[in-house]
Amino acid sequence: MVIKMGLQVQMAIRRNTLYIRLNGELDQASSTGLKVRVSEIVNKYYIRNIILNCQKLNFMDSSGIGFIIGRYSQIRVRKGKIVLCEMNDIVERIFNLSGLKKICQVASCEEEAEGFLEVA
Amino acid sequence: MHNEMKTSFLAKSENVIYARTIAVGFLLNLNLEMGVLNEIKTVISEAVTNAIVHGYGSDPSEWVHLNMKYDDEAIEMEVIDYGIGIEDVEKAKEPLYSTKVDEERAGLGFTIMEVFTDRLDVISSLGRGTTVKMKKKYYAK
Numbered sequence: 001m002v003i004k005m006g007l008q009v010q011m012a013i014r015r016n017t018l019y020i021r022l023n024g025e026l027d028q029a030s031s032t033g034l035k036v037r038v039s040e041i042v043n044k045y046y047i048r049n050i051i052l053n054c055q056k057l058n059f060m061d062s063s064g065i066g067f068i069i070g071r072y073s074q075i076r077v078r079k080g081k082i083v084l085c086e087m088n089d090i091v092e093r094i095f096n097l098s099g100l101k102k103i104c105q106v107a108s109c110e111e112e113a114e115g116f117l118e119v120a
Numbered sequence: 121m122h123n124e125m126k127t128s129f130l131a132k133s134e135n136v137i138y139a140r141t142i143a144v145g146f147l148l149n150l151n152l153e154m155g156v157l158n159e160i161k162t163v164i165s166e167a168v169t170n171a172i173v174h175g176y177g178s179d180p181s182e183w184v185h186l187n188m189k190y191d192d193e194a195i196e197m198e199v200i201d202y203g204i205g206i207e208d209v210e211k212a213k214e215p216l217y218s219t220k221v222d223e224e225r226a227g228l229g230f231t232i233m234e235v236f237t238d239r240l241d242v243i244s245s246l247g248r249g250t251t252v253k254m255k256k257k258y259y260a261k
Binding site for chain 1: 133134136155166169172224227
């Protein structure tokens with residue numbers, strides 16, 4: 001699925017977890033489109049956890065952080081979790097600056113991320 | 121060595137990617153390290169997004185201006201809007217502060233600009249608009 005200029009998204013649902021694989025750039029324009037799509041799916045399929053695969057995400061600014069905070073507040077009421085994985089250096093720098101560490105976990109890959117969710 | 125550019129574009133969120141791309145293109149000659157280029161991409165993205173979303177309330181008929189120049193030591197960037205202006209610049213710069221709380225904004229724009237540049241000046245007046253000036257030193261590879 002192409003959200004908007006600069007971002008492609010692959011999504012999959014396994015049990016109550018939504019897998020989002022991002023490819024491209026997450027900024028104001030693309031995060032607005034992504035937000036609409038993801039929040040709809042989270043509600044419709046009663047998603048509890050989100051695994052955000054950032055392997056092919058090559059740019060993110062604070063609009064992307066806003067998107068993650070928004071999804072966290074959506075699944076928090078279901079005691080869900082957000083796990084980010086495969087962040088590159090650029091994305092990780094923004095992530096570290098944002099203080100999102102307090103509400104999200106970080107994994108090296110999707111399998112490790114799944115591990116975090118099963119322990120819960 | 122000295123170079124300058126000025127560009128203007130409509131206050132549409134699609135144009136944030138244009139601003140980032142043109143900024144990076146303008147600096148290609150400097151042969152900067154990837155890390156430095158990415159920091160510049162990010163601060164341009166933050167300042168331009170602010171101008172569009174906050175300055176103009178996403179009114180796509182308004183214009184945002186991006187001016188850049190460099191010499192042997194530093195890159196200077198200026199993002200200008202003639203929108204609503206910022207009432208309290210110091211407050212706006214505080215981490216996590218946002219005037220649009222219902223819109224999932226992180227309130228990190230100015231924090232990122234401050235961390236990724238060497239100097240940040242915000243000149244704003246209510247009803248007249250905002251100019252964000254940033255300066256970043258660099259070392260030739």
